[in-house]
Amino acid sequence: MYKIVKKLQLSENVFRMDIEAPLIAAERKAGQFIILQVNTEYGERVPLTIADADPIAGTITIIFQTVGATTMKLAKLNEGDSLPALLGPLGKPTHVEKRGHVVCVGGGIGVAPMHPIAQAMKAAGNKVTIIMGARNKELLIMEEEMRKIADELIIVTDDGSYGRKGLVTEPLKELCESENNKPDEAIVIGPPIMMKFCALTTKPYNVPTVASLNTIMIDGTGMCGGCRITVGGETKFVCVDGPEFDAHQVDFDQMMKRLSAYKPQEERARDHVCRSGIHA
Amino acid sequence: MTPKEKMAIEPQAMPEQEPQVRRHNMGEVATGYTAKQAMLEASRCLQCKNAPCMQGCPVSINIPGFLGAAAEGDFGKAIAIIKENSLLPAVCGRVCPQEKQCQAQCTMGKVLKDVNKAVAIGRVERYCADLQRESGNQEPAAVKPSTGKRVAIIGSGPASITAAADIRREGHDVVMFEAFHKPGGVLVYGIPEFRLPKSIVQNEIDNLVKMGVKVETNFVVGRTRRVQDLMEKDGFDAVFIGSGAGLPKFMNIPGENLVGVFSANEYLTRANLMKAYDEEHSDTPYYHGKKVAVLGGGNVAMDSARMALRLGAEEVHIIYRRSEKEMPARAEEVHHAKEEGVIFHTLENAKQILGDDQYRVRAIECVRFELGEPDASGRRSPIEIPGSEFTLEMDTVIVAVGNGSNPLISQTTAGLEVNKRGNIVVDENNKTSIDGIYAGGDIVLGAATVILAMGEGRKAAKAMNEYLASK
Numbered sequence: 001m002y003k004i005v006k007k008l009q010l011s012e013n014v015f016r017m018d019i020e021a022p023l024i025a026a027e028r029k030a031g032q033f034i035i036l037q038v039n040t041e042y043g044e045r046v047p048l049t050i051a052d053a054d055p056i057a058g059t060i061t062i063i064f065q066t067v068g069a070t071t072m073k074l075a076k077l078n079e080g081d082s083l084p085a086l087l088g089p090l091g092k093p094t095h096v097e098k099r100g101h102v103v104c105v106g107g108g109i110g111v112a113p114m115h116p117i118a119q120a121m122k123a124a125g126n127k128v129t130i131i132m133g134a135r136n137k138e139l140l141i142m143e144e145e146m147r148k149i150a151d152e153l154i155i156v157t158d159d160g161s162y163g164r165k166g167l168v169t170e171p172l173k174e175l176c177e178s179e180n181n182k183p184d185e186a187i188v189i190g191p192p193i194m195m196k197f198c199a200l201t202t203k204p205y206n207v208p209t210v211a212s213l214n215t216i217m218i219d220g221t222g223m224c225g226g227c228r229i230t231v232g233g234e235t236k237f238v239c240v241d242g243p244e245f246d247a248h249q250v251d252f253d254q255m256m257k258r259l260s261a262y263k264p265q266e267e268r269a270r271d272h273v274c275r276s277g278i279h280a
Numbered sequence: 281m282t283p284k285e286k287m288a289i290e291p292q293a294m295p296e297q298e299p300q301v302r303r304h305n306m307g308e309v310a311t312g313y314t315a316k317q318a319m320l321e322a323s324r325c326l327q328c329k330n331a332p333c334m335q336g337c338p339v340s341i342n343i344p345g346f347l348g349a350a351a352e353g354d355f356g357k358a359i360a361i362i363k364e365n366s367l368l369p370a371v372c373g374r375v376c377p378q379e380k381q382c383q384a385q386c387t388m389g390k391v392l393k394d395v396n397k398a399v400a401i402g403r404v405e406r407y408c409a410d411l412q413r414e415s416g417n418q419e420p421a422a423v424k425p426s427t428g429k430r431v432a433i434i435g436s437g438p439a440s441i442t443a444a445a446d447i448r449r450e451g452h453d454v455v456m457f458e459a460f461h462k463p464g465g466v467l468v469y470g471i472p473e474f475r476l477p478k479s480i481v482q483n484e485i486d487n488l489v490k491m492g493v494k495v496e497t498n499f500v501v502g503r504t505r506r507v508q509d510l511m512e513k514d515g516f517d518a519v520f521i522g523s524g525a526g527l528p529k530f531m532n533i534p535g536e537n538l539v540g541v542f543s544a545n546e547y548l549t550r551a552n553l554m555k556a557y558d559e560e561h562s563d564t565p566y567y568h569g570k571k572v573a574v575l576g577g578g579n580v581a582m583d584s585a586r587m588a589l590r591l592g593a594e595e596v597h598i599i600y601r602r603s604e605k606e607m608p609a610r611a612e613e614v615h616h617a618k619e620e621g622v623i624f625h626t627l628e629n630a631k632q633i634l635g636d637d638q639y640r641v642r643a644i645e646c647v648r649f650e651l652g653e654p655d656a657s658g659r660r661s662p663i664e665i666p667g668s669e670f671t672l673e674m675d676t677v678i679v680a681v682g683n684g685s686n687p688l689i690s691q692t693t694a695g696l697e698v699n700k701r702g703n704i705v706v707d708e709n710n711k712t713s714i715d716g717i718y719a720g721g722d723i724v725l726g727a728a729t730v731i732l733a734m735g736e737g738r739k740a741a742k743a744m745n746e747y748l749a750s751k
Contacts, residue, residue, distance in 0.1 A: 037461060085461040085497070085498050090503055218549050219549070220500075221526065221688055225530070225542075226546045228537055235537060240688065257640075261567065264568075266565065
């Protein structure tokens with residue numbers, strides 16, 4: 001059993017949990033993820049990126065948004081409750097090296113998985129610029145943590161309620177165009193549509209760009225192939241070949257279609273959870 | 281009884297759920313012999329001195345011995361004889377391809393010139409195993425005093441279950457590591473409930489636990505811990521790798537990443553392990569296909585097709601590029617699939633999968649084949665007939681063309697030798713290129729059968745017990 005030792009609500013639908021998982025806390029590297037279940041009899045297996053870990057306390061941190069039945073049930077658990085299943089660390093770690101100037105772009109909940117990557121990039125001696133985006137001020141998460149890492153922090157909101165009004169692609173484009181602040185690498189994590197447009201933004205400037213993907217998967221070890229996507233014309237499994245890929249090569253349109261495969265069932269499940277009062 | 285009298289006994293048909301009933305439920309298709317049937321069927325055995333059936337059995341069960349006991353109604357003795365060689369008779373009685381193994385060699389079948397009239401060895405085996413399990417008369421195997429030595433078993437499928445039991449018997453501490461949240465491997469995620477009830481697999485795991493085997497789920501060796509960490513840091517004296525062949529092969533045809541195309545592994549895992557069929561309770565969804573094409577002709581293809589029927593498909597088509605004779609599936613599974621209404625297309629293969637504007641499957645383009653000369657596998661090779669393309673409207677495609685070896689362990693274990701297919705290379709004792717590390721089952725053989733995996737687990741365990749004794 002994996003005990004929840006700390007729970008925080010970061011915004012209306014976003015939660016942070018520190019969970020006891022000593023082996024994963026010791027082994028995990030930036031960019032890796034876990035698969036959890038809230039129930040092993042009928043529960044779904046849900047992949048979530050590891051936002052942070054404390055190998056001494058033996059805990060990992062996850063940050064999640066309540067989007068489906070499982071995350072809604074997860075959000076109802078409290079400190080002291082335990083998860084019956086937590087598998088990891090999965091996926092290949094981020095390739096961390098000194099590139100010079102690295103820009104990290106995190107959109108919405110994507111800021112959480114960006115945190116350990118930005119941390120590792122900074123530790124490797126890079127200048128790190130962080131661009132964080134959210135729909136509005138209330139939905140912005142982990143500003144303090146990111147500010148500690150960033151050489152420069154740029155915040156954008158869709159409605160202008162905090163930071164600059166606009167989309168993350170705007171400051172990203174400006175950086176790419178700048179004479180003496182052009183990034184040597186961009187890392188983008190967020191909704192697929194945001195990652196797609198970030199990739200389109202950096203491509204004309206030949207800024208190498210990495211996207212971290214979160215697709216539908218069951219086992220997370222290469223067995224089911226549900227997570228497959230097309231990268232540079234080849235089929236790849238996000239769980240074992242990724243989760244990070246060259247964003248300029250990823251077929252984001254295909255990935256978005258594949259993510260919607262179970263939309264009708266997911267909507268029904270969400271309704272069911274809401275109606276049964278699990279998510280009060 | 282004289283041979284003539286034995287030959288006069290009618291081969292006992294397996295009681296089954298009616299096809300039109302069972303295609304709408306998950307209950308077991310074959311409901312099992314009665315005691316009387318089991319005795320009658322067992323008494324058909326001619327007790328041949330040379331026992332050709334035993335040569336057909338990958339683990340050399342004393343078949344005339346157990347059939348002789350069963351014929352007299354001494355099922356306790358019968359199961360004891362089976363268990364001398366096989367740890368999983370309830371499983372093997374159900375899933376072994378008997379018509380290609382023991383029953384293919386049976387003299388009765390040869391005399392009657394019909395392999396289907398051979399003694400139904402598997403069905404009697406199943407009866408004996410079920411009777412023992414259901415009566416609660418099974419004692420877990422005796423365990424010798426503790427040796428203080430520790431063995432890690434990676435995976436919890438048939439090879440691993442067998443190795444764990446045989447190693448634990450010798451008094452070694454055994455920990456079994458499983459990546460999924462439930463142990464059993466392909467027996468729980470792959471083979472459907474209607475062919476192998478999960479309670480039978482759970483019973484085998486429970487027996488291991490009673491013997492003192494520790495089962496660690498949610499532990500993926502290669503990621504949570506590397507094999508070498510298990511030996512160098514965690515104090516394991518030996519490791520058995522029985523991680524299976526979990527890497528689905530695809531056809532590499534256009535349209536394979538469309539929404540509505542699944543590997544059989546994914547389709548079956550959702551339905552079996554994740555219980556997606558139980559929509560009221562399960563959080564894992566399944567794809568509601570109405571017209572389903574399954575590509576392949578093995579047991580996994582049959583399981584997928586029959587699962588699709590049970591999940592509400594209106595039409596299910598098996599598409600296989602050779603003829604029915606070459607199909608690797610058990611004859612009984614093909615027969616059951618046909619009875620349930622699965623439509624068979626042989627000597628046809630998918631060339632591409634076509635999508636609609638929503639990127640969902642709308643059809644497959646197929647091409648016809650004819651059979652040419654035998655190929656490396658000994659089967660007549662299919663040759664494409666140019667210009668024979670045609671289109672079938674479908675909304676779901678399940679790819680069941682086999683599994684490669686999952687590279688997770690070989691990639692993270694320095695010095696572990698694999699062949700060009702990624703299978704772990706072992707010697708005649710199932711020892712790998714690293715001392716103390718053994719491997720068996722599909723990760724060594726490539727995708728094979730439960731009984732072969734079990735045989736490998738047993739062989740490896742014997743060598744590991746000898747290795748540990750000498751250490």
